[in-house]
Amino acid sequence: MFGLSAKDTRFLLIVMFLTLATPILLQPFPENSAMAQFNAGYPDLMQKFAIFGIFAIGFNILFGLTGYLSFGHAAFLGVGSYTVVWMYKLLSYNILPGLILSIIISGLFALLIGFISLRRSGIYFSILTLAFAQMSYNLAYSVLTPITNGETGLQVYSNDPQMLAGANAPTSPHLFGIVMRESSEFAVGGWVFTFNNGYYFCAIIAILAFYLSMRIFRSPFGMMLRAIKTNQTRLNYTGLNPRPYTLAAFVISGMYAGLAGGLLAAMDPLAGAERMQWTASGEVVLMTILGGAGTLMGPVLGAGFIKYFENIFSKINDNVLHSWFAFMPDGMEDFLVALVHPFVGKGWHLTLGILFMMVVIFLPGGLVEGMQRISRLFRRKKATKPGGPDHEHHPKPAPHVAE
Amino acid sequence: MEAILLQILNGLDKGSAYALIALGLTLIFGTLGVVNFAHGALFMIGAFCAVVMQRLLGLSFDQVDPSKTDFLGNPLVVQMPYVEKWFGPEIGAAIIDWSVPLAIFLAIPVMIALGFAMERGLIKHFYKRPHADQILVTFGLAIVLQEIIKYFFGANPIQSASPEAFAGSFDFGVLLGFDPNVIIYPYWRMVYFLFAALIIGGVFAFLQFTTFGMVVRAGMADRETVGLLGINIDRRFTIMFGLAAAVAGLAGVMYTPILSPNYHMGMEFLVLSFVVVVVGGMGSLPGAVLAGFLLGILQSFASMNEIKSVIPGIDQVIIYLIAILILLTRPRGLMGRKGVMED
Amino acid sequence: MGILEVKGVNKRFGGLQALGDVNLSVVENTVHAIIGPNGAGKSTLLNCLVGKLIPDTGSVMFDGQSVLGRKPHEINQMGISRVFQTPEIFGDLTVLENVLIPCFAKRDGSFRMHAFETVAAEKDMVDKAMHMLDDVSMADKKDMHAASLSRGDKRRLEMAMCLVQEPKLLLLDEPTAGMARADTNNTIALLKEINKKRAITMAIIEHDMHVVFSLADRITVLAQGTPLVEDVPEKIKGHPKVQEAYLGQSHG
Numbered sequence: 001m002f003g004l005s006a007k008d009t010r011f012l013l014i015v016m017f018l019t020l021a022t023p024i025l026l027q028p029f030p031e032n033s034a035m036a037q038f039n040a041g042y043p044d045l046m047q048k049f050a051i052f053g054i055f056a057i058g059f060n061i062l063f064g065l066t067g068y069l070s071f072g073h074a075a076f077l078g079v080g081s082y083t084v085v086w087m088y089k090l091l092s093y094n095i096l097p098g099l100i101l102s103i104i105i106s107g108l109f110a111l112l113i114g115f116i117s118l119r120r121s122g123i124y125f126s127i128l129t130l131a132f133a134q135m136s137y138n139l140a141y142s143v144l145t146p147i148t149n150g151e152t153g154l155q156v157y158s159n160d161p162q163m164l165a166g167a168n169a170p171t172s173p174h175l176f177g178i179v180m181r182e183s184s185e186f187a188v189g190g191w192v193f194t195f196n197n198g199y200y201f202c203a204i205i206a207i208l209a210f211y212l213s214m215r216i217f218r219s220p221f222g223m224m225l226r227a228i229k230t231n232q233t234r235l236n237y238t239g240l241n242p243r244p245y246t247l248a249a250f251v252i253s254g255m256y257a258g259l260a261g262g263l264l265a266a267m268d269p270l271a272g273a274e275r276m277q278w279t280a281s282g283e284v285v286l287m288t289i290l291g292g293a294g295t296l297m298g299p300v301l302g303a304g305f306i307k308y309f310e311n312i313f314s315k316i317n318d319n320v321l322h323s324w325f326a327f328m329p330d331g332m333e334d335f336l337v338a339l340v341h342p343f344v345g346k347g348w349h350l351t352l353g354i355l356f357m358m359v360v361i362f363l364p365g366g367l368v369e370g371m372q373r374i375s376r377l378f379r380r381k382k383a384t385k386p387g388g389p390d391h392e393h394h395p396k397p398a399p400h401v402a403e
Numbered sequence: 404m405e406a407i408l409l410q411i412l413n414g415l416d417k418g419s420a421y422a423l424i425a426l427g428l429t430l431i432f433g434t435l436g437v438v439n440f441a442h443g444a445l446f447m448i449g450a451f452c453a454v455v456m457q458r459l460l461g462l463s464f465d466q467v468d469p470s471k472t473d474f475l476g477n478p479l480v481v482q483m484p485y486v487e488k489w490f491g492p493e494i495g496a497a498i499i500d501w502s503v504p505l506a507i508f509l510a511i512p513v514m515i516a517l518g519f520a521m522e523r524g525l526i527k528h529f530y531k532r533p534h535a536d537q538i539l540v541t542f543g544l545a546i547v548l549q550e551i552i553k554y555f556f557g558a559n560p561i562q563s564a565s566p567e568a569f570a571g572s573f574d575f576g577v578l579l580g581f582d583p584n585v586i587i588y589p590y591w592r593m594v595y596f597l598f599a600a601l602i603i604g605g606v607f608a609f610l611q612f613t614t615f616g617m618v619v620r621a622g623m624a625d626r627e628t629v630g631l632l633g634i635n636i637d638r639r640f641t642i643m644f645g646l647a648a649a650v651a652g653l654a655g656v657m658y659t660p661i662l663s664p665n666y667h668m669g670m671e672f673l674v675l676s677f678v679v680v681v682v683g684g685m686g687s688l689p690g691a692v693l694a695g696f697l698l699g700i701l702q703s704f705a706s707m708n709e710i711k712s713v714i715p716g717i718d719q720v721i722i723y724l725i726a727i728l729i730l731l732t733r734p735r736g737l738m739g740r741k742g743v744m745e746d
Numbered sequence: 747m748g749i750l751e752v753k754g755v756n757k758r759f760g761g762l763q764a765l766g767d768v769n770l771s772v773v774e775n776t777v778h779a780i781i782g783p784n785g786a787g788k789s790t791l792l793n794c795l796v797g798k799l800i801p802d803t804g805s806v807m808f809d810g811q812s813v814l815g816r817k818p819h820e821i822n823q824m825g826i827s828r829v830f831q832t833p834e835i836f837g838d839l840t841v842l843e844n845v846l847i848p849c850f851a852k853r854d855g856s857f858r859m860h861a862f863e864t865v866a867a868e869k870d871m872v873d874k875a876m877h878m879l880d881d882v883s884m885a886d887k888k889d890m891h892a893a894s895l896s897r898g899d900k901r902r903l904e905m906a907m908c909l910v911q912e913p914k915l916l917l918l919d920e921p922t923a924g925m926a927r928a929d930t931n932n933t934i935a936l937l938k939e940i941n942k943k944r945a946i947t948m949a950i951i952e953h954d955m956h957v958v959f960s961l962a963d964r965i966t967v968l969a970q971g972t973p974l975v976e977d978v979p980e981k982i983k984g985h986p987k988v989q990e991a992y993l994g995q996s997h998g
Contacts, residue, residue, distance in 0.1 A: 005864070068637075123534045123535075124730055130674060132727070138719035182826055215861065220854075220860040220871075221861035223843055223846065226839060226849070227836045230836065230839060234836060236818040237828045239852070240847070350546075350547060
């Protein structure tokens, strides 16, 4: 189905199910229980899962497949956001024109930056992309203020033309009248599930984005990109020109980033220059590596993981910690609280940094590799029970690029 | 003419910082072949050594001062720094006043120890991994280091003053026959420049005139051959990492009166210093120094109103523009050797 | 008129004359060996043929067209494939994918935005690649990581990648360097078979006289960047100039 193998179709269906059922699945704890703070089924956070998932999926097409490490992808994210807000200001709060335009403009922008940056490889490529992104960021803050509204950030004012806005049009982002921030809530027993229009819009786009990346991964084009990562010399002497391949991958990933930026503004009609800062570029690198670069599911997992723990960890303060360790003797309790304190709340970035280092050092394949290792461990235990551990001598078949 | 001179002077101190950080980056890249994204964090930690020194010297105990009374006539309890007690009020106050330069003595051992620990504990395992992995792991380390500093010192910049003796400005113009107050230059910035020149000179002399330096230079040129000579190059490279960390740290310590230290200053300087290294030529020490000063000065020229009004925003992007131009036209940089990561 | 015509090629590196007035003509459907002592300019000559180096003067014509100034991938698209001294393969890809890539390169040219069809759906290409793997008896290893192959298998895979493109000229750079005697003999057998079955013109750069004399139809002896003699193997064997060039540097 969908032009995919049976295995991939099953995989895609699972991803679709998980994405669409997220508002239920991420709300496992009843509203009034102590564990409710770990719920993640609220619109704002779920939208971020989907949007940053798209961002990371796109980044992975470049970095995961070709190995070109860009440190400037946030620039495209910012461009996407600005485009959408400008469309609000000029046309109306309908998100569709802005989103389409954000993909086009970020694609053109990526074509320009990629064309120049891809003339170098390795660390030079990283630095070139970083330089371009920092330039965009600095300009957005200074001379481009008429376009970006500088530090205040771009937003819609009541005197904006909004030429296409009808008299009764919604006054917040919408898709032909479906208002993004509206939700319907369902209470079942102690549970409350929120089904938000914005989330579902992002989710559907995210599924499409995922499907597209799956097709790219399985296509001859994707195979060429992986070949670029492995051995450019051989590629040259096989009659293939790496430059247009990498440029195409760069532009595609730039368009994904632009779309993600556009969606950010579609959920919340604001765009600020900080979205273009290199820390934001670093974040998508973290997501991709943490989840597993070069795998299909990895970047989505990484994005979800980081955004979830960012939210949850940031909310844990000393009071919460004390309530966790309340069963301990007093001295012990204080000690544990003091021990954990630096890593939660505002210290979330510390945890993230440590985690990221651990992954790069011990688990270069990210969470996906971790899960594979664990499942292999279980499988081997089952397999070795009757026989003996001798199948290790055979050369391993290559793992399929997926899972 | 005055304006040009002034801008050159203004560019010197920033250029000094770039040059010092870039020098360390290049030492590490040239000897160990490692791209260190945590180098900016080392600069930042150096700056916080000055903060720690300031606080250490300011440690006080409560003392009843009979000479002062509150409005009820009771003797007042005042904070008395230990140094003033031990060395007498005048010398003590002077020591506190000189806390930034004194922090050098704290920064050197701290930074060398940190450098050793980093190299032995982490970087060592990444020699054979791809540059992308090196970038990623040191990027992670940079986040960790800056978050630790943020945890202990908070997110706000911390003021630290230069010694009072250097508080004012020096009228350079008068010296050169211009009108007074045309070219004035703060003393501390002058001190910083001289300090940087001293360190740069020291590093070069060390590499040029000691056997250790000779081995390291040979190692930078051709690591494998030197290894074949039976010289334990690894231990020397560990020491080089400590040295590079110390250089970055010292650059940070002395920079505190110019820029109040905050936890993310390292990242800002890192990005620019990397650009400096690239412009100077990956692996070239003189190139790093030259490009550091050059870009510092160019940046200050670009921020002149005369230029900004012609090309708006140029001050924000000049460094990056130059880096892009250099990378595209002469990828080995101003003074890089042919073939070093040229591709 | 040979398929490959090298005329008056000169190449200097600084003060060193790496190639001096090289003339060479490789006739279709023959195996042409280029031999010579170390530093004779064999590799430089090869690099001039594939576009890695550009000669200072002279011309290199392939199949009636000049290759000078063209990039390696363009020259490959003209019909020249190259086997490296140490096999260059796509280590992270599977064996089958390694062979598929040249199949696509042959069909689609140096770039095609072919991003929406799955590789598996390209039945023709997969069949062609599998057929090739069968020919080098590696079909059972098709799902293995290329990097985990043995050295001999890597060599065979690289050969398969070149052959599947059906090149008009196959360049081999010391295909048996560092091999044990048995492996060398296997490689010779493989190359002989290829030459016979597929009628592919080959130019071999080689150190090992055993290999050269088992395979070559014609031999060019290169010394200090200039061709000394060009002749059939029987004549080369006892040629006084050749012995002079190799004096003190016996090989093979």
